[in-house]
Amino acid sequence: MEWTCSHQYPHDMSSTMMVPSATMPVTMAQATPKTPAELARHRQIILLMLGDAFLWYGLFYVAILMLVFHGVSSGRRYLRHRATIAETAPENHQRWMSAIPGTPLLKKHLLYAPFWARKRAEKSGWFGSLPTRMQTLVIIIYVACNVGYISHLDWAHIETRTARMQLLGRSGCAMTANFIPLILLTTRNNPLEPILSIGHDTHVLMHRWVGRLILLNLLVHVGCWTVGHVTDEGWHGAMGLILSVPFLGAGFIGFTTGVVLFLTSLQVIRRWKYEVFLNLHIVLGVGFLLAGAAHCYFHPPPMPQLWFIVAALAVFVVERICRYLRQLYCSWSFSAGASTAIVEALPGTTKACKITMQLRQHMRLRPGTHAYIRLEAVEPWASHPFSIAWVTPSVPDPLDPEKHDDDPKATTAVSFIIGVENGFTRKLYAKANASPDAQFTTRGSFEGPYGGHHSLASYGHVVLFAGATGICHQLRYVQALVQGQxxxxxxxxxxxxxxxIRECHALYWVRSWIHSLNCPPGFLEIKVFVTRDRVVPQGMWINHDLPRFVTVMSGRPGVDVLVDTEVQEQVGAMCVGVCGPGALADDVRAAVREAQGTGREIDFVEESFGW
Ligand SMILES: Cc1cc2nc3c(=O)[nH]c(=O)nc-3n(C[C@H](O)[C@H](O)[C@H](O)COP(=O)(O)OP(=O)(O)OC[C@H]3O[C@@H](n4cnc5c(N)ncnc54)[C@H](O)[C@@H]3O)c2cc1C
Known part of the structure; x- marks a missing residue:
């Protein structure tokens, strides 16, 4: 039987004890039990190893399950797309209107259902936005795997002290193993994102939960060590060890950094100054990993968990390099230098800007994607995410305006609409507003596109809801659908x-784009609800210049009535999307869940601008 010596360090031989290692292979020749006691111990080791396998691979099985589910739904979408673009007759579409039996119930009660009652996207006090039931299930499984792993101890056969040392080892091991998913979930170039079709908000949600588990493991790990040493040597002796043993000193620095990292990531700090939170989070996060690596390295002999940390750091560094390369590729060329951006302050009391960026390459930008932009004239050190609202190729093909692959000189112009918050966006608006003609030009960089994993190309009927600047996300889908039609x-x-929208002036944001949408009658309908202006201001273009597919109404829409009306006239499979304030997203979600009762194929896609 193999044993591992847990936490030996020169000045503390009193705590050195032999603990069976759950992570080490047992050589069967060595492990052949001879006495009943050895047999019992052998059985215990096998149980521990099975427990490990079950708990760690549990996560793997969840990922496989998600992959299969995603594969089946993508396959169905692909078949539907092929079948309905080849044969556009209404009967052909109606064939795809019925959902696979059982899936409407699954969508209503698991996939789209908020964790509790009706609210999901709308912030609820300290909790922020809540997960869906499906997300909750994944979180519960993940937490259960972790808690199960660290508490899977030989409680019945070993004295408390040994159990404590096992718990110390297991919590440390679980903590380091969680570093890789933690870092992967912060990456923008995460290969799992397109494979599993998960959006940035799910990423952030899971990142937070993995972070909380790491904190839990950290507290258990440090708690076990502290209880043992303070009992034996008192606080003074324990502090003496920390100061004199490098392995423990590094662990102490890691613990302190981890706690500060957690405290500075609380919502109150994020809301106060997001940039401060973000930069502190990155610096403290790297510091925490380095301290953890030193802790493992200085342990005699170095702990194998060091490789988990090295892998996590490698993911972090490689992904940062990918970001910079992507940014360079999109925004810089030898002949033309850096990309330029025109920033315009838009009219109206809802403060917003429009940025049009001339990229240095031609790019096919899927609808639903966003990009991180950085401007030389305003906070050049910060990059912020914005949804791509409109794409204009420099050399359009009359048949397919997005196709210009053959022209090596072709480039792409990308536009964003930016609502004013309190930091970068406010400075941007102020600068544009103070410039001649309320606009200025600056150099900038574009890093993207990211996201956009939900293709709407296979749906016969698409209903999109947008609130205020949420129009950027939805308008790009409309542009692509009209071109695709x-x-x-x-x-x-x-x-x-x-x-x-709150006021009619917001229509100016998208005026020229809406006018350029060229589609057959009945294909597109845009319904604008103005909640604040009761009367259309004089001279507004909508009085005399409204495209025939746009109607402007005052007041709030009845979201459930709108969804219900569309479901009554459903053509083939339907997708309902929403991008806007949390309350709107929750209303649309509730209406879509209600519509699942019809047994029809109705999907729901949600995009949010918050973290
Ligand atoms: C995928 C995605 C797409 C988005 N698309 C749009 C869009 O099309 N139009 C639009 O107006 N807004 C969009 N946003 C929101 C936009 O990124 C923020 O409003 C903007 O970054 C605020 O900057 P600020 O310094 O003025 O904000 P602050 O007032 O400092 O912070 C307000 C909030 O903005 C977010 N934020 C601030 N800085 C960053 C940052 N560096 N990285 C990420 N988030 C940050 C945080 O949630 C923060 O709580 C999008 C956000 C995301 C995540």
Whole structure:
């Protein structure tokens, strides 16, 4: 039987004890039990190893389950797309209107259902936005795997002290193993994202939960050590050890950094100054990993968990390099230098800017994607994410305006609409507003595109809801669907965009783009609800210059009525999307869940701008 010597260090031989290692292979020749006591111990080791396998691989099985689910739904979408673009007759679409039996119930009660009652996206006090039931299930499984792993001890057969040392070892091991998913979930170039089709908000949610588990493991790890040493040697003796043994000193620095990291990531700090939180989080996070690596390295002999930390640091460094390379590729060329951005302050009391960035490459930008932009003239050190609202190629093909692959000189212009918050966006608006003609030009960089894993190309009927700047996300889908309709690349037969704005002036944000949408009658309908202006201001273009597919109404829409009306006239499979304030997203979610009762294929896609 193999044994591992747990936490031996020169000045503390009193705590050195032999603990069976759950992570080490047992050589069967060595492990052949001879006496009943050895047999019992052998059985215990096998149980521990099975426990490890079950708990660690549990996560793997969840990922496989998600992959299978995603594979089946993607396969169905692919088949539907092929079938409905080849044969556009209404009967062909209606064939895809019925959902696979059982899936509406699954969507209503698990996939789209908020964890509790009706609220999900709308912030609820200290908790922020809540997970869906599906996300909750994944979190519960993940937490159970971790708690199960660290508490899977030989409680019955070993004295408390040994159990404590086992707990110390297991919590340390679980903590380091969690570093890799923790870092992966912060990456923008995460290969799992397109494979599992998970959005940035799910990423952030899982990152937070993995972080909380690491904190839990850290507290258990340090708690076990402290209880043992303070009992034996008192606080003074324990502090003496920390100061004299490098392995313990590094552990202490790691513990302190971890606690500060947690405290500075609380919502109160994030809301106070997001940039401060973000930069502190990165610096403290790297410090925590380095201290953990030193803790493992200085342990005699170095602990194998060191490799988990090295792998996590490698993921961090490689991903940062990918970000910079991507940024360089999109925004810089030898002949033209860096990209330029035109920033305009938009009219109206809802403060917003429009940025049009001329990229240095031609790029095919999927709808639903976002990019991180950095501007030389305003906070050049910070990059912020914004949804791509509109794409204009420099050399459009009359049939497919996005296709210009053959022209080596072709580039792409990308536009964003930016609502004013309290930091970068406020400075941007102020600078543009103070500039001649309320606009200025600066150099900038574009890093993206990211996200956009939900293709709407296979749906016969698309209903999109947007609140205020949420229009950016949805308008790009509308642009792609209208272009796809002309080229026969999408299945859509009817597209409805519902946009809720406070004042009519917001229509100026998208005026020229809406005018350029060229589609057959009945294909596109844009319903604008203005909640604050009761009367259309004089001279507004909407009085005399409204495209025929746009209607402007005052007041709030009845979201459930709108969804219900579209479901009554559903053409083929339907997708309902929302991007806007949490309350709007929750209303749309509730309406879509209600509509699942019809047994039809109705999918729900949600995008949020918050973390
Ligand atoms: C995927 C995605 C797409 C987005 N698309 C749009 C869009 O099309 N139009 C739009 O107006 N807004 C969009 N946002 C929100 C936008 O990124 C923030 O409003 C902007 O970063 C605020 O900057 P600030 O310094 O003025 O904010 P602050 O007032 O400092 O902070 C307000 C909030 O903005 C977010 N934020 C601030 N800085 C950053 C940062 N560096 N990285 C990430 N988030 C940050 C935080 O949630 C913070 O709580 C999007 C956000 C995300 C995540």
């Amino acid at each position: 002309r080229t026969g690349a999408v299945s859509a037969q009817r597209v409805v965009l519902v946009w809720i």
